[in-house]
Amino acid sequence: MSFAASVLTLYPEMFPGALGLSLAGRALEAGTWSLDAIQIRDFATDRHRTVDDTPAGGGAGMVMRADVLAKAIDHASPPGDARPRLLMSPRGKPLTQARVRELAAGPGAVILCGRFEGVDQRVIDARGLEEVSIGDFILSGGEPAALVLLDAVVRLLPGVMGNAVSGEEESFENGLLEHPHYTRPQEFEGRPIPDVLISGNHKKIAEWRRDQSERLTKERRPDLLSAQPLVK
Numbered sequence: 001m002s003f004a005a006s007v008l009t010l011y012p013e014m015f016p017g018a019l020g021l022s023l024a025g026r027a028l029e030a031g032t033w034s035l036d037a038i039q040i041r042d043f044a045t046d047r048h049r050t051v052d053d054t055p056a057g058g059g060a061g062m063v064m065r066a067d068v069l070a071k072a073i074d075h076a077s078p079p080g081d082a083r084p085r086l087l088m089s090p091r092g093k094p095l096t097q098a099r100v101r102e103l104a105a106g107p108g109a110v111i112l113c114g115r116f117e118g119v120d121q122r123v124i125d126a127r128g129l130e131e132v133s134i135g136d137f138i139l140s141g142g143e144p145a146a147l148v149l150l151d152a153v154v155r156l157l158p159g160v161m162g163n164a165v166s167g168e169e170e171s172f173e174n175g176l177l178e179h180p181h182y183t184r185p186q187e188f189e190g191r192p193i194p195d196v197l198i199s200g201n202h203k204k205i206a207e208w209r210r211d212q213s214e215r216l217t218k219e220r221r222p223d224l225l226s227a228q229p230l231v232k
């Protein structure tokens with residue numbers, strides 16, 4: 001069973017983009033996941049293929065129309081489609097590694113990319129869209145956010161990452177940031193690799209890494225220490 005992504009966008013040329021290269025690109029070619037980029041404009045009904053209109057109540061910018069988006073969503077995700085329907089949105093719940101894992105374990109995702117000021121609230125409600133944010137900043141469109149989400153999901157699919165263990169030790173997987181890494185040369189611009197890492201004492205090395213993880217997390221992301229562990 002492969003992970004099926006359908007992305008609804010005004011810029012289908014942005015896909016697979018970066019996800020056509022490297023690990024994700026190889027997995028795409030191998031059929032571990034599939035990507036269908038659907039042009040929202042194809043579901044407009046008027047002569048000018050209009051997808052947006054001025055905001056009710058006035059104000060700057062344009063809003064994506066509920067009727068056009070609903071048609072596009074119903075085409076991509078007919079009744080019975082078990083895939084979650086996501087709307088990339090700065091108002092959404094921030095994306096976490098736990099949610100990424102859930103998505104990777106499922107059948108796929110239907111992802112709507114906003115543009116302009118955003119989308120008419122009624123299509124969010126009527127089609128049960130789950131709003132997902134990739135951080136507290138504003139992008140010009142949902143496409144880069146969809147690429148970020150899919151990158152995080154695809155690397156977890158079976159067979160995509162050569163070394164599965166490295167995935168489990170990653171930042172956030174155990175509620176902590178990862179320890180620092182070192183590799184050859186033994187000395188770089190007068191800076192040696194910490195002695196413990198070349199001691200060959202695996203217990204000491206594990207302890208040192210754990211301490212470093214805790215120190216970094218305390219310094220940079222104290223919020224993670226008070227949160228529940230993401231994965232048991």
Ligand code: SAH
Nearest residue numbers: 088089114117118133134138139141142145
């Ligand atoms: N007026 C909106 C921002 C619109 S930005 C507001 O203030 O909330 C245009 C589109 O970019 C959004 O519809 C969304 O799809 C996407 N986008 C912008 N920032 C994002 C973020 N942090 N995470 C996910 N999607 C984002």
